[in-house]
Amino acid sequence: MRIAFVSAETAHHRDTETNRRFRTVVDLLASRGHDVHVFCTRFWPGERATIERDGITYHGVSVGLEARRSFLLRVPFVVARTRPDVVHASAQPSGQVLAANLGASFARAPFVVEWYGDDGVADDRWTRLATGRPDRIVTPSELVGTRVRERGADGRIVDAVPNPIDFERIEAVPPGDRVEVIYARRLDEGANLESLLLALAELRGHDWSATVVGDGPERAAYERLAGDLRIDDRVAFVGDLSLEERIAAYRGAHVFAQTAERCAFPTELLRALACGCVGIVEYHANSSAHELVEGWERGFRTTSEEELTDAIRAAGDLEHRDLEEAFADYDRDAIASRYLEQYRALRDERGML
Structure with missing residues (x-):
């Protein structure tokens, strides 16, 4: 054709x-x-x-x-x-x-x-x-x-x-280090990473670690916020990673959190779900991310930091996976x-x- x-x-x-x-x-x-x-x-x-x-x-x-x-x-x-x-x-x-x-x-x-x-x-x-x-x-x-x-x-x-997404590529990349929560996006004014950091701060009494993938003009501000919340020793800001490195990180993570305010389509969330992550999405009127987790048994939709905290806690009861065949349809x-x-x-x- x-x-x-x-x-x-x-x-x-x-x-x-x-x-x-x-x-x-x-x-x-x-x-x-x-x-x-x-x-x-x-x-x-x-x-x-x-x-x-x-x-x-x-x-x-x-x-x-x-x-x-x-x-x-x-x-x-x-x-x-x-x-x-x-x-x-x-x-x-x-x-x-x-x-x-x-x-x-x-x-x-x-x-x-x-x-x-x-x-x-x-x-x-x-x-x-x-x-x-x-x-x-x-x-x-x-x-x-x-x-x-x-x-x-x-x-x-x-x-x-x-x-x-390239599902065969996901299958071919070995899982990376285990981490409880991962976030991935350009760190600009629409990233809304503060929602996740505030939710994690409420879980100081629990054993967790988090990785933030991505760089951008707001990175320094978010790193300062993590320090102000006294969780900077548990949150690793790793900057931009290659696709293979991101896939490995997702396959090692338990939860992928999506809190950005605007999103036509959440490609990194989709990759993370295919990598077996539990998906937690904070709902925003200008983001489509919630569409991927609606009706998904390993997905949560939240509307506040309190609900986000509860979802991270509840996700801990779900088994860790490093691949999800259901997303081969993508x-x-x-x-x-x-x-x-x-x-x-x-x-x-x-x-x-």
């Missing part, structure tokens, strides 16, 4: 959650042997209009992100010329959706939009116009799906597809299959198969 992906900005331009998600989808389908083309602004040196990387053809529709108008004007025609079976665009900026939709119309191909929403979903005229164009809108969670429907999208075309192959099923269903609806 020939798939045309449209995104002026990619992970090669800027490392954001939205761009990483889009690149993941591109990589998933390229790894399955499909003919994948990415239409973007040029990020490579020289005058070449296209480059090949890892089995993916990148088309430099315009030169530099500042040439956005040129990009939007040219996209419909360059996309249509490749005669794609499906056109799949990133949702931001909204004008990109309208341009990609026109290209899909010229190519007579189904049109899919990837709406990640890590910065929220804007409530403006252009966003509402964009929600009415796709044949299918894919979001990472029900939270983002709800936001998109609130902006005018037909609920029947919105589908939540989670970020994938493996890369399974998620790739979900995208391909959607593409085929849309083509079937148009009588193309």
Whole structure:
């Protein structure tokens, strides 16, 4: 299947959650042997209009992100010329959706939009116009799906597809040192690590240790808070770790705590659950993390430091595991299959198969 992906900005331009998600989808389908083309602004040196990387053809529709108008004007025609079976665009900026939709119309191909929403979903005229164009809108969670429907999208075309994990890789990494509680996220203003530290401080009389994975502008403040709470001898701030190191840490941990205030999809929580951790999520209106633990027998949803403390205590009664087969459904192959099923269903609806 020939798939045309449209995104002026990619992970090669800027490392954001939205761009990483889009690149993941591109990589998933390229790894399955499909003919994948990415239409973007040029990020490579020289005058070449296209480059090949890892089995993916990148088309430099315009030169530099500042040439956005040129990009939007040219996209419909360059996309249509490749005669794609499906056109799949990133949702931001909204004008990109309208341009990609026109290209899909010229190519007579189904049109899919990837709406990640890590910065929220804007409530403006252009966003509402964009929600009415796709044949299918894919979001990472029900939270983002709800936001998109609130902006005018037909609920029947919105589908939540989670970020994938590499389950075989998890199985291959040996468990690390045993620790009771682990937290992993960039330590910025949205990390809300203080909720976990305050909850742990209430358990001073118990035997526990905790690991904080991640770095960021608020790390020093959180380290000071741990000292003020007199738990700094039990909380290890280990900074950024590689994926293998994080997996080993999760497989050695008993509880993974998710307290961040904003989260389109909690990929590290998902990895930790697959590594056998008990999941404890502090509910926030702008976080989808609670969706992963709702109905899960080894998951807790809390709304306060007191409930968080109680959940950590209750989690101690559950057995330690270092792998959870139930989360194999989130493996890369399974998620790739979900995208391909959607593409085929849309083509079937148009009588193309």
